[in-house]
């Protein structure tokens with residue numbers, strides 16, 4: 001029988017009502033692409049999960065256990081999405097954490113989203129969201145379970161022609177998309193917003209930065225504002241499932257799908273085939 005979810009290693013759909021993930025968003029998650037029957041960038045996802053657990057003081061799950069459970073779930077599936085959620089588990093008194101905490105492992109496979117192939121080829125239309133991202137240095141970069149800012153931002157538009165919305169922080173810096181990280185090409189330079197106050201340090205963002213470095217492209221993480229976006233020669237978005245989507249329009253501005261974006265897409269395709277482990 002091919003199960004779609006495992007909760008603490010047991011096939012099932014139901015999480016304890018007392019789980020702190022539900023009550024407080026007390027946990028983390030990873031979303032991995034399964035392609036050709038394997039999880040892409042497994043080691044990077046596990047590193048981020050480990051680091052996130054350390055920062056939230058959640059006992060990290062055993063990597064071999066997670067690997068075995070992931071392998072069980074994706075067995076026989078060519079193309080899918082694997083979501084791994086780690087919560088601090090149940091218990092404690094109010095916000096006070098239980099000692100020792102017994103974290104919950106929730107693994108679930110689902111079909112790949114059916115984004116049109118044209119998104120990666122021709123680019124996507126992007127808007128600027130009104131909803132802002134608040135600063136919190138202790139949570140910045142983490143893929144934690146509190147995603148209300150993104151949920152509110154995503155409520156701002158319904159038209160399917162717009163694929164993504166960019167989010168600014170409360171001081172007007174451009175940070176990321178609602179479910180993607182953002183890159184700008186300025187001449188021969190690759191830039192991406194610094195994520196030390198808010199935002200999610202995406203796995204694909206890290207992969208793209210590493211590729212850029214390997215192929216000798218000057219790249220920097222720094223504060224970016226709307227004027228920088230207006231001046232950019234190319235813009236693109238990244239996440240683990242979509243890879244790289246060029247931005248074709250940002251509000252009323254049209255942008256070309258430039259050479260640097262194309263080069264990075266080509267390198268990413270090669271790297272994806274090499275860096276698949278489950």
Ligand SMILES: Cc1ncc(COP(=O)(O)O)c(C=O)c1O
Nearest residue numbers: 179180181200202203204239240
């Ligand atoms: C808010 C946000 N930023 C960035 C990303 C990209 O992260 P990753 O590259 O790890 O998929 C995501 C992914 O879901 C996200 O939700």
